[in-house]
Amino acid sequence: MQRPGLIGERAIGLFLVAFLALNPPILSIFSTEGFFFGVPLLYFYLFGVWGGIILLIGVHSLAAKARHQSPTGRDRGQGG
């Protein structure tokens, strides 16, 4: 049984990770002259992380939807 409130907490967790990964100083680690599969490393890193985040949003929204549709999954006050 999933703990109520988890949907929101996971969203915040993902946000924090995404914000860190997509901003300096983490970003500056990848800002090198290196190339990866012929693509600049920074460019590769940004699109890779971005795609990963989108995937996780998708997973998260599926979970939210599942809860939304289950008869016991009521979202009272979750948004607050």
Place this chain on the structure above:
Amino acid sequence: MLNAWSILLVALAYLCLLFAIAYYGDKRADAGRSLIANPYIYALSIAVYCTSWTFYGSVGRAASSGIDFLPIYLGPTLTFVVWWFVLRKIIRISKAYRITSIADFISSRYGKSTRLSVLVTVIAVVGIMPYISLQLKAVSTSFNVLLQYPEVVMPPVSSPGPFVTDTAFLVAMAMAAFAILFGTRHIDASEHHEGMVAAIAFESVVKLAAFLAVGLFVTFGLYDGFGSLFAAGREVPEVARLFTLEGGARYGQWMTLTLLSMAAIVCLPRQFQVIVVENVNEAHLEKAVWLFPLYLLIINIFVLPIAVGGLLAFPAGEVDADTYMLTLPMAAKQQSLALFAFIGGLSAATGMVIVAAIALSTMICNDLVMPALLRLTWLRLTERGDLTGLLLFIRRGAIILILLLGYAYFRLAGEADALVTIGLMSFAAAAQFAPAIVGGIFWKGGTRSGALTGLTLGFLVWAYTLLLPSFARSGWLPVDFIYAGFLGIELLRPQALFGLEGFDNLSHALFWSMLANIGGYLALSLRGHQSAIERIQATLFVDVFRHSGAEGVSRLWRGSATVADLRGLIVRFVGRERAERSLTDYARLRGLNLAKLREADAGLVSFTERLLAGAIGAASARVMVASVAKGEVVGIDEVMEILEETSQVIEYSHRLEEKQHELERTTAELRAANERLKELDRLKDDFISTVSHELRTPLTSIRSFSEILFDNADLDIHDRRRFLAIIVKESERLTRLINQILDLAKMEAGRMDWQMEDVDAKGIIEEALAVAGGLFTEQAVKLELNLDPNIPHIYADRDRLIQVIVNLLSNAVKFCDRDNGLVVVSAAARNDGLYVSVADNGPGIPPEKRKLIFEKFQQANETLTDRPGGTGLGLAISRQIVEFFGGRIWVESVPGHGAKFAFTIPNSRVAATPVAELGRV
């Protein structure tokens, strides 16, 4: 050939296609079969975020500063990560209270304040002006560049000529026409523009396709894929520099852009329009939250490759990087691709302009002009007839005005800056709404005065640090203003305010404007002056998931109004037909007869206000309703009570739900009990039929022998005696059987008369052996005794216990070996009481019978031809008795090696005490 006419023709054909789609979308909506009611169209419509800034400007930005075109698209993704908290809540609020624009949202939250709605509208209009001019600039530039074909040169910048023949002006007017046609066809209380949304979604597909087409052409047509393109770029230091981010200032700007775009995705009026107002179903958000970021990702993949390709193709810098999307195909003599790219850019620009114009015109009409007109009492607007025409006129006028303002900015200041720089100014203006919105939906303490102060200060600082310098750069203000400061005061230099240097202009402006904005908002809010209606609205917004629906609010009005007045009001603002339909729906829902009703109840007053809010905004609606309804909003305490009551109702329904679960559980239990009862009933029937059978056997025997005796008077005495003996024996058996059945029935019914006392177990065993002794001698069975000297006292019924032991003994005798019968009786003290066992050396009991044997009328060997005369009730009775004493009875057996019946009875309470020990000694 690409000439002015063919380009115009294609552009016109494209716009006609858009018209057709929008028209079809509206038709479908009217027919009730919505075209846009799916998450994919919704996500595509949000992609109106990608304007010609994305289409042309990103490439230009990438060509000048590399990868930092990207944070503008990463920010929205971050906001969409927390959609559960932010977007879902804003949408829920807007649906519940019929919010029609961002100005309406902010003003509603802070007590339906007209001053706030006016302020937000002004900021939005002034702030978006540069953004619209950006689109006009992009379209006219791209058109003029395309016209130069086959030459790849920049069109002359200076002297755009009289505005009537200026491309940008014509573009502006065409867009105004489109926006008017689809945004202001009628006044609808729901403010959905389905046709427009369908057209916007289509435009998103076109611009994505065009961008990908150019991107693929550059990457795989001009080069052999990403590897070879980047490898070529690596050789040129000018290009290689774009692949990394260097320097602290660049990092600061990266963060600034991320934060700005996080706010802009919700705060830009057009984004608010498509994400919130045009949302037809909250559930669409669940898919759109990942589809839209995915769209952004895809459209950005080729930005850097195109920029690199452009820099390599035009190393001398003779071509503006903002036009690479067109000039690269043109240089490669790809006419149709260049034309397709132009159409893509056109779709990006028109999409943005149309949605922005509609959103802003709604705001201008509802939140700026109408409140003002309603206040001008000499106009007697509150008493005039149908006002829908007036509303439409104002909106159409506003659309034209907005595009003219955009054009004016383009003529005044637009030539000096790159596309992205212009766009970012608008982002910074829209971001000023963020504190009031975020504070408004999460913090009940945010006040009207706080929001007013914060927005005013933030907007002024924005204008001083970003807008005025852009005027100065284009020569409209003296350029000294930038370098020497306002009135020559160095501390007031707009791009180094109070001596703050070392930041880029944008970060600098964002820092100061947000400082003023958030500071003002917090400071005034913390002073804590909040009127009743502010507190009501704050609670309704922040707790929207608790108070959704307007049930609580409808009772906040204690005034009185006539139904006729309210009806008149609605008719004037939404038209007769729609008014009647809405009212009829309302009446049907509430079971009211409006024709008979004279005085409107609070529900109808509130319904009217919400209906009007959909057409003219919350602030104006409040003024209008107040003009016909006498009375006032009830006091704050009462309001809080009502809201509290609403929560109680929710709590109550929650409890109801729990009760229901409980009920379901009980029902299940009852059903199980019923099953058990049915089973018992069946058992009882079995029992009766078995008992009848068992009774009939001796009866039949008695009857047949009696008949023989009756019919044959001449039987010899020997036979007679024999028959009579059988009759007597069978009668005894019958009596025994009936006695046992009675006993069992009494025990099961709990009506047995028990003589419970503290008894000496050893004495009882010996007595039972004495009773059964006859059997042993009769059957010649050997008896072996194995009695522990310390047999405890137990608490039991003496006679019943003897009955149990005799039962076991007689069973053992009956079933033991025919020739060498041996029965072993053991008794011992166990730690928990008395243990007695009776073992025989008969055939034993198969495992599957061991449980059954204690049931009524069950015998181990039914096929035994000569039934040993048992009734089949002995063990059942024994079990009842032993269990009544708190003990347990069971059987152990190895087939072929006899059976051992054993039982235990717990120590008597008395026996456990030393007194009993003494007594026994």
